[in-house]
Amino acid sequence: MYNLNGLIFRIWGVGGILFAFSLILLACSRFWNPLKCNKAELIAAVLGIAIALVYGGIYCKKIQNPSIISHEGYFEREYRDSTEAPPLPVTFAYVFSNNGQPKLTFYLDAFSKKKIFNCDFEKGVLYRIYYEESSHIIVNVEILNSDYTNIVG
Incomplete structure (x- = not known):
């Protein structure tokens, strides 16, 4: 899973x-x-x-012993963030917000993204992000509201 x-x-x-x-x-x-x-x-x-x-x-x-938790939020933006996993510049940060909750940033490298969620995130779509708690590294993605609701990463 x-x-x-x-x-x-x-x-x-x-x-x-x-x-x-x-x-x-x-x-x-x-x-x-x-x-x-x-x-x-x-x-x-x-x-x-x-x-x-x-x-x-x-x-x-x-x-x-992964400590996996989830966050439901709307995708806002992505950017390259090499400060999280130097020296290779292949780590991206993904920002999700949920009405009333603070924006959370999650991280995933370009190689793992192909295996975890092969699609691009779309702005304004609600996702459920499963991530490792201390590092905020994404381990699974589900689309919650979109025309593609039966696609699971």
Whole structure:
């Protein structure tokens, strides 16, 4: 029922890239040669590896025990928001509002969107968005009022 590809993307797209760059930095520090070892690069590399592993562990825990909640709202706008999952600029933010409730913003990368909801969101259409509570990553979408009410993402 729920597609957790957006959470998996965070592990590989953010944690994986940080881990890879940290390994490259570790190799550049020449940690195996005590005479030529650059201690600053070594510390930065070890710190980067530790952060990548902790980041991946946090999202693995979210995948194993997802806290999924829903929000019903009208689609207002979408925009690219790379600050949520740097360094790849493929994360989009989707803003939904419901009369009387504050506007909520949800996130989904372009790759996972094809699997979760292959259509474009239409302005003014009422959707039910299922998302992971702490990260606001979309895991399922239902159209509630539209000419396409039997389409479920």
